[in-house]
């Protein structure tokens with residue numbers, strides 16, 4: 001095996017197509033349903049929200065979808081991204097395991113998210129959209145889409161979960177620097193927001209509520225579309241550029257992973273990396289490959305939620321999809337991995353979990369920060385709190401190798417840096433961080449509100 005630390009592709013080797021897993025699924029995805037009628041969604045139902053090209057990608061079964069030149073030109077600002085061999089972490093853990101990480105933190109907003117933000121802004125521009133609305137939790141998606149909209153001169157309004165808006169100003173300032181308008185959600189700007197504020201003026205907000213506001217704003221304004229930063233099939237599709245690059249780079253390193261780990265909020269960064277690999281498991285060439293999805297114990301969607309049809313948002317405006325869910329009314333405990341606090345999960349990941357191709361694990365935040373600090377002291381990179389979840393699992397697996405003497409190859413989907421999350425590190429380092437277990441009774445209560453579908 002190659003002793004190098006960094007594996008890179010030349011700009012001209014950047015992938016020209018995204019990989020669409022829908023071409024290779026052994027069973028098709030269950031259809032999305034209309035939130036009002038409960039009937040299977042049609043392209044016309046989605047037309048008020050998304051440009052037609054994205055609606056087509058959502059249901060396409062074409063295996064390779066060409067990346068437009070204009071999108072590739074912007075990707076070139078930071079892509080292809082680097083695959084690292086974590087020699088120093090291996091040494092610190094005294095493990096025979098070979099640890100790799102593919103690092104998405106070098107994009108302008110510092111995560112994988114612009115891979116889809118730029119593509120979505122492009123298709124909107126092509127179809128004449130003047131203004132986009134979206135929601136954001138801790139601000140990563142809002143900042144990525146602000147950058148994407150700045151690239152194409154589109155106006156953007158971001159509904160940001162109120163508690164984060166007040167506690168974490170830096171991502172809001174990034175959004176404003178890229179030219180977007182950002183308001184705390186619940187806001188007085190929509191009926192959904194006004195109703196919630198009347199009930200609870202101190203409401204901390206949730207991603208489900210912010211989605212409702214952004215969707216309502218979209219359908220009540222001219223020339224406006226809505227954009228979602230995770231969960232949907234077309235979002236995962238755009239992220240596969242990362243997995244395609246990673247596959248080529250692992251070949252360069254003369255290696256193939258035994259285990260791939262990634263963190264899941266809505267599932268887009270990890271799916272983007274593992275989908276081109278899961279294909280090898282589906283077609284039987286790599287039956288032993290393990291793919292581990294890591295979520296917070298405080299928001300245990302896949303490990304504790306049922307696989308059921310649920311609304312994508314709390315006001316029941318967004319489509320009903322089949323997924324693992326904690327219920328659309330879920331208000332998450334205030335853990336620092338803001339990007340992992342969504343009540344549902346990408347239908348593609350849930351379907352692959354049902355079919356037995358991927359597994360899931362939940363981790364508590366204190367242990368994830370401990371792992372993040374170990375990683376930072378060995379590899380230098382201070383990771384996003386979200387990413388620390390899968391670093392924790394990678395370290396556990398590497399330590400198991402130390403026990404067993406096996407030299408497994410472990411690949412980490414490293415979704416971004418944590419430079420805007422230093423308050424969270426401060427809380428950890430000063431012993432102020434708390435762990436939250438999401439209570440079983442809360443899961444059960446939320447589930448009584450699932451939509452009844454045939």
Ligand SMILES: *Cc1c(COP(=O)(O)O)cnc(C)c1O
Nearest residue numbers: 230265266267268269339415416
């Ligand atoms: C948003 C975010 C996530 C979670 O979102 P996914 O759609 O599950 O990828 C993970 N890591 C980082 C750094 C993020 O910004």
